[in-house]
Amino acid sequence: MKLNLDTTRIARCRECAGDIADTIMEGVNRVTTTTIERTVCRLIGIDGVDSAGVPLPNVLVDMLHEAGRLASGAACYVGRAIVATGLSPQAIAEKVAAGEMDIVSFDSVEHDLARAALEDLVAKGIARIEANAERRRELMEKLSPGIEPLIYVIVATGNIYEDVNQAQSAAKAGADIIAVIRSTAQSLLDYVPYGATTEGFGGTFATQENFRIMRKALDETSLETGRYIRLVNYCSGLCMPEIAAMGAMERLDMMLNDSMYGILFRDINMKRTFADQHFSRMINAFAGITINTGEDNYLTTSDAYQEAHTVLASQFINEALAHRSGLPDEQIGLGHAFEIDPAMTNAFLYEVAQAQMARDIFPNEPLKYMPPTKYMTGDIFRGYLMNGMFNLAGVMTGQSIQLLGMLTEAVHTPHIHDRYLAIRNAKYVFSTARDLGCEMTFKPGGIVETRAQKVLDEAAVTLEQVREIGLMAAIEEGVFAGISRAPDGGRGLDGVAEKADDYWNPFEDEISARLKKNGGGACD
Amino acid sequence: MKLNLDTTRIARCRECAGDIADTIMEGVNRVTTTTIERTVCRLIGIDGVDSAGVPLPNVLVDMLHEAGRLASGAACYVGRAIVATGLSPQAIAEKVAAGEMDIVSFDSVEHDLARAALEDLVAKGIARIEANAERRRELMEKLSPGIEPLIYVIVATGNIYEDVNQAQSAAKAGADIIAVIRSTAQSLLDYVPYGATTEGFGGTFATQENFRIMRKALDETSLETGRYIRLVNYCSGLCMPEIAAMGAMERLDMMLNDSMYGILFRDINMKRTFADQHFSRMINAFAGITINTGEDNYLTTSDAYQEAHTVLASQFINEALAHRSGLPDEQIGLGHAFEIDPAMTNAFLYEVAQAQMARDIFPNEPLKYMPPTKYMTGDIFRGYLMNGMFNLAGVMTGQSIQLLGMLTEAVHTPHIHDRYLAIRNAKYVFSTARDLGCEMTFKPGGIVETRAQKVLDEAAVTLEQVREIGLMAAIEEGVFAGISRAPDGGRGLDGVAEKADDYWNPFEDEISARLKKNGGGACD
Amino acid sequence: MTKVDLKNIRPYGDTLDDGKVQLAFSLPLRYGPEAKEAARQLAIEMGFEDVDVVSAHDLGGSFSFFVVYGKCKHSVDVTQLHIPKVEVEQMDYFQTNDFIRDKLGRKITVVAACTGSDAHTVGIDAIMNMKGYAGEPGLERYPWFRAQNLGAQVPNETLVAKAIDADADAILVSQIVTQKNVHISNLTRLVDLIEAEGIRDEVLLICGGPRISHELALELGFDAGFGPGTLPSHVAAYIAQELVRKEHRTSARLAEER
Amino acid sequence: MTKVDLKNIRPYGDTLDDGKVQLAFSLPLRYGPEAKEAARQLAIEMGFEDVDVVSAHDLGGSFSFFVVYGKCKHSVDVTQLHIPKVEVEQMDYFQTNDFIRDKLGRKITVVAACTGSDAHTVGIDAIMNMKGYAGEPGLERYPWFRAQNLGAQVPNETLVAKAIDADADAILVSQIVTQKNVHISNLTRLVDLIEAEGIRDEVLLICGGPRISHELALELGFDAGFGPGTLPSHVAAYIAQELVRKEHRTSARLAEER
């Protein structure tokens, strides 16, 4: 530990966060959601859209939900239909969509038979995810996995084919990780769009076909450059577990998956989100996908110096919840950001304090460091320099994943050369100051150490307070990012259902068992 | 001292450099030069040009030199002419130039009478310089002197009026120091051009009128901005003392004045240069002008990592010689530069080692830190970032004078906004990392400390070797910048004359006395 | 010294009228001498002389990036410039409230939102929120304003409905995301909607955002547009003054008709 | 996916043919909305659409600085590009020496200098010096070259005199300082001088420097020009091959005349 932080205080924060997470998990374990059930459908092989363009998993699950049958889980209904008709899940879904079959009409089929009918399909779904994890391991061994801080850039043209151009160019220039940013407001869609898409705003729709296209392109470039290029997309929103499943099936390597982002920043109902994030993270965990949490978002709206402790508090909570979904530390990419007002004297020292603090407190976690965005202006030269200082803080404090800032942050989603320049920036700074972090020590009781301890103390106070009143109430009180959300407010509550006693989610069961066997984090 | 350097080794280097300087001073004290005598003429009030555009000091001194009369110094001839004719020095020079007077025709006038005739004029010349030094002190007290690292930028349009635009714009943006770069090859002119000039290449001619125009403009801006804006020009070349005198008369604040630059980089004869630098530095010292030495130049031709020790060795020699011209530490702006190949891993650490080493070894000297130039390319974005890292090294290691790099270094002499962007770069980095230097310590025996000690050791070896064979022979052997110059080679040797017993330079005598009285460095 | 000729303003590097400009762009061409020459030719097409491709980079595949310097042959006659500016006399919080009390004698109702899929609330919050922005109170704090902020990702339909509901004097729309000109189509749709509802003459229609200019706003059929750096007081003063002007116009017209 | 149209190549930002270009320049105008509008107009003059002045700065006094983005309307037909390239087949140190021995059978004499007031020797040294550059030996190391480097700040007259003296096959001139196009006038004067001496046909005249292109060199009356990144082997190979070509031409002409 480079900063002389109070270790009992750290332990206390972790304890608090654990308690907070346990309370949340009680609620989570009691419910299922439409997107969780759609995920089950997808994993047993249901895909495609109906004549109106509605994804088949939605058609099926909506029908169950309208019939008040979600409480038992979609799996048993599909299982029963298989037993009754001998059709494949896909054929069943198609018939249901065409109005040729009523999914709730097979109640007479025994539950056990229904389970048995799905056994092979579940095994196939699990095997597909396992094979991807294995393939990733192979490629990582064969190719270079990159050196930390890994270089992470976004592509966001709105058109998956242009995205490929931009992503391959970036990878060749040295990017280790490509994130395809989603079209604005996809997180508010209660379905996942289908097929290859070329029309997005501020990003490209997350679809399974788009995942596949980009994965294929990056695999090509990986072989060409001899480096394994990781692919990232977003779980967040009303379809967290579905997208997690799609990512698992198409061998994504990282996914943005924050336990509270949807609640705070997209006004999605908290019960819905907590349930969804849990199952989605189980899938991420099993697929060997590293999650990226979204604490950076607190700082784009609130002041990064004043609200630094909320980032840390949220990191503890994200960590605790991630553990409870079976994610090991090595797959928990906690987020934070370089967003202090550059006009502040010694801003760089405060940034270093925050980043080093995170490194010291979460030593095994692949920290994801987000660049300056808020104080970026159209002055691209100054922006380029600020990004350089950000890169310096990253390499000095041993960050794992460096999301590169773009000099045109305040102007447009990145042009092809903006990204190229950003990569050159990072490569230069990482190389020229490669061992600076090891070379220097911070003055005991100096500005950096004092600041870090202060943020830790404030986070501890916040966490105590949140434990006291519970996370849901704390969110209602606007503890995070000054945003208040009511437990029964927000989008998607109508997609939440109490589980019945016979509730069955074969994937949750199987993944849970596997994660325990693999010795990963205990999974609630 | 931040780096744990071997202090006996430092002391030994200083001792060597002292011996080297003493040997040089023996030669220096035996000769005068045409430009030294022209300086005397200027200081007693001779200015202007003849009908062919030749400066009157040149006309007069050339005549004396042709007549073999330089050995006694110009002063006594002018003094004699005054006694004989009752005319002012200016009138005398004009008559001589017009062919109406023979300057060597007054030999019959007693030496003592000649001296007496100049007394008032010498006092007036001295008083003018003193008044300028006093005025500077006043303004510095009244206005802010700036915070170190001081921001130093160059203007180089070739046109003094455009220079004024650029300089005032820079000062308003935050520059503390403006250097007017000279037209290429002015250092090779054995005269100082006259009047306001608007046609230079890569810089603007150093003329007294140009000095005056810029000083006036900067004084205006000083009052407007509430900061004292320093003005810089170049002594180097075949007219070192003349330009030093012009700078003293027009209240420049800093002058580039290196004891070996002319020899190595302009192939000016070494005897000439050593004599000229001495008298010019005495004037600088008396005028309160801070010199800037030119060690950066070693690194633009040779490799900055390999040849780092030559910079340090040269700094010791420049220091020793400067002391012998009466310059106190506070006026010795030793130069060095950030020129290590940016492709080198940990280049920034080596730069920091060099800069911190210079700071530790020369604690009272206003170190002048030069920016990356050699590895600057047309990639202005990368250049801007490199300049940022240079600025960071500057503020981290407590440099005094930061000559800002230009993002367009490889393209053109600075455009008005290049300089503006450079100033914003420095201001941001200086502020954001203001106390970083105090916050951190270097790992004992780490990369930085080991590197600094190694450079010091190598410099010690070099200095021992130079002392052994003498500086002149060392230069001949190409010890500095790999450039070899012969003692009797190069330009300007024809302007060197052995002093006669009756040699008289009233300003040398007076300034020497004053510097001793002021308790400044002892002056040989 | 030569004087600046306002009828022929050219870029300035280090000498009046030297025309020096820096350009940077990529071309969809494989890196090499041909791509570099294409970059040079393109700059010549734009009207540059002494074109210098000072930096050329291989972006991989079939893209190249260039930094170019050149001397611009074009000039601008600044004596002929027309700069559409929001017509407003600067007033602060107190002045505006007094002005409304004295000249209008009633509270002003405004409804604001960040519409469409845009979720960037910071800009509209800066104008509206109690706590204000850059040391200035937002419209919600003004006693003579009745201000309602609907937040982000509000459908145009909802905004219009709320405005009709509240009998709003002014509608404030924020648009931050501009990729593929989504803000233009979104703002245009809003104007269409309002015209369809027949309330165009009853409300002041105001938009804002980092890529919004007053000129663009006018083109799109808005009454005013506010760009980056806007302060709440600018907006408050404009609304107050414009409403008073509007009342004058209306009463003048009514008087005439009578 | 739409295909790139080589007859209409446009700048590329994130969508084919989006034309996106970044510009930066100063104007000799006091900072303010007028200056900003002038910047926008200037970009329009250059042929840009959707012009966005994304950053505007007060340079003090009467200067302002702008960063501008726009969509370029122009395009380039790259199928029609003419790229003057030095005609030379790549050969390394050994190949060039063998080539001279076999095809020319005599040593080649070259005289080099950085002329005029220019004191930048690093570039010409890179080409000439024993120790070479970027891992390649310089011409002085080539056994089949007799290479003389006169150094910096050499008057054109001296260079020409030395070349005549040495009966040089080639003259190499370096020009680094280009402010106010001083390199152009300096190089032009050299050509005049050489023509006045009547030796233009006897020597290869070669120039180089960071702002030199082969095209510019040809325009100025040189045989070849070498820009940034030139390696000694490029220059050696060119001189050897060109001298052989020249001998062929001469003997052909002589044969014809006979």
Ligand code: B12
């Ligand atoms: C903060 C931020 C976010 C936050 C937003 C938090 C929040 N609650 O607002 C988060 C992280 C959520 C976010 C997300 C996204 N963002 Co965002 N974000 C930014 C950022 C960094 C700052 C914007 C900001 O807050 N500026 C400060 C405010 C005060 O300034 P302002 O908005 O200009 O407002 C002022 C004036 O314009 C004016 N004004 C504004 N509106 C109005 C309205 C009226 C009526 C009036 C009178 C005046 C007025 O007054 C204000 C005060 O002066 C910018 C980059 C940048 N540095 O500009 C990117 C940026 C705006 N985001 C961008 C994008 C693409 C997104 C995403 C769509 C990315 C994605 N696909 O996931 C998402 C999704 C959001 C969505 N659905 O819209 C792009 C937009 C590109 C473009 N030009 O189209 C930008 C430019 C970044 C980039 N280069 O890619 N973002």
Ligand code: B12
């Ligand atoms: C090093 C340097 C110096 C050193 C020179 C040391 C020396 N012995 O050469 C010092 C410090 C002395 C110096 C001084 C000055 N410099 Co200077 N300097 C530079 C610098 C940093 C690097 C140049 C360099 O060495 N490049 C590396 C070599 C290998 O590249 P190159 O020259 O392009 O050569 C290659 C090719 O072009 C080609 N080539 C070159 N010549 C030839 C010839 C032939 C025949 C062939 C075939 C090929 C060839 O092959 C070479 C190898 O690939 C540049 C900025 C920069 N980063 O480019 C400024 C720069 C060139 N200098 C500049 C100026 C103005 C000056 C001064 C005039 C400033 C002043 N007023 O005091 C002085 C005076 C010098 C003078 N009288 O000419 C300007 C020129 C501006 C312009 N475009 O007009 C520059 C661009 C800096 C700037 N932005 O202001 N400088």
Ligand SMILES: Cc1ncc(COP(=O)(O)O)c(C=O)c1O
């Ligand atoms: C955790 C997380 N999820 C998702 C997003 C993307 O936003 P959207 O909700 O528009 O997909 C972000 C953006 O910063 C994020 O941090």
Ligand SMILES: Cc1ncc(COP(=O)(O)O)c(C=O)c1O
């Ligand atoms: C000490 C010194 N003098 C003078 C100069 C300027 O060069 P010139 O000799 O062309 O005036 C420099 C340039 O770097 C320098 O370092």
